[in-house]
Amino acid sequence: MNETMVYADGFEKTFATAEEMLDFLSRRRKASEWIRKPIRALRLVPLEKEADNLENGDAEMEEILKDTEKHTRLVLKVRGEAYPVRNCAIQTILGRAGIGGDGLRKLDLATYAKVVNCCLKAAKGECLIKIADGKVSAVHGGDAHDYSVLDMKAIFEMTSEYLHTNFKGSAYLEGSGTYDHSVMSAMWTLSGNQELLDTYRDALDRYGVSRKNLTPALRLTTSDVAASGVNLYPMLLTDGNNHTLSLGSPITLAHRNHSTILDYRNNLKEVYARYQDATERLAALLEIEIHNPVNCLRLLMKKLKIKAAIRNEVVEMYVAQNGEQSCTAHDLYYAMNEAPFYAACQGFTGSQLLRMEENLTRALAMDWKEFDVYGAVKC
Known part of the structure; x- marks a missing residue:
């Protein structure tokens, strides 16, 4: 989808x-505004009741309304002004209303x-x-x-x-x-700081594990629609930056x-120390022996809410490359981090892939x- 359809x-x-x-984010800043209003002045209205009033011969607004019709089909009215509602706004609107639950999804739009x-x-x-791009x-x-x-x-x-x-x-x-x-996300390589990996490389040597082309990296994710805080994730790039491994333990600012x-x-100043902690947690997986790797992979990924089709892809690739003999949790964590690749091939959005990566890092602290x-296991 090109930038002319940013709405x-x-x-x-x-x-x-x-x-x-940077240029894109600068344009988004100019296309956005923040307004304060009393919560009790807000009203949700089905789009069909406001569409004629919103169009007014504006071709761009007509396209915005067509897109809204495909998604929320709702308009937010604020003291005489009306704005189409984006998908990502719904949870925050419900939060202001102090309401939630699956029952809401079963209601017709007007109710x-x-x-x-x-x-x-x-x-x-x-x-x-926040009103952005219409x-x-x-x-x-x-x-x-x-x-x-x-x-x-x-x-x-x-x-x-920094x-x-x-x-x-x-x-x-x-x-x-x-x-x-x-959500917005970006990553930086820290290739000139190989000392960040000294502890991890020492652990690999002790266990006779060969891992080449390891590069420390840092991922930034942030959102202004309450999808996340500002997060800094220590990362590891392998195989010439083709394989991304999340090390968990993010530095977060709410x-x-x-x-x-x-x-x-101030959070940026914690990156070096947090990276050291993160690589120690990854190295600790080398000490955990796994006797049933296929079952362990399937059950652990199910616990982390990875879809069955993606779990199957990960397991099939692992068995093809390594067989089913005993291994370590470290081996399986590397395998699990292929899940975002398969998810991307299935059309997952960028924000969905980031959430999957975050879920995978929970495995670092779980009882393998x-x-x-x-x-035989059912999953």
């Missing part, structure tokens, strides 16, 4: 260079809007609304204690500048930058409690022996 809920874009990404509006009328305080993208709590805006462009620039200054040889990983309306860009800079079971 679309399904919009995604990747960036070959850091400059390209759904009526129920939410009844709750909005009873709500107190103000909200902070649609409502989020409705946050109105106080900086509830939600603090942390500009994506400023976050990206500070990360790039790494350039403090990590020799750091560089934006070509094509790693992604953006959709839920969008609340009056957080500022200076708080984020619990899943090392003998015999």
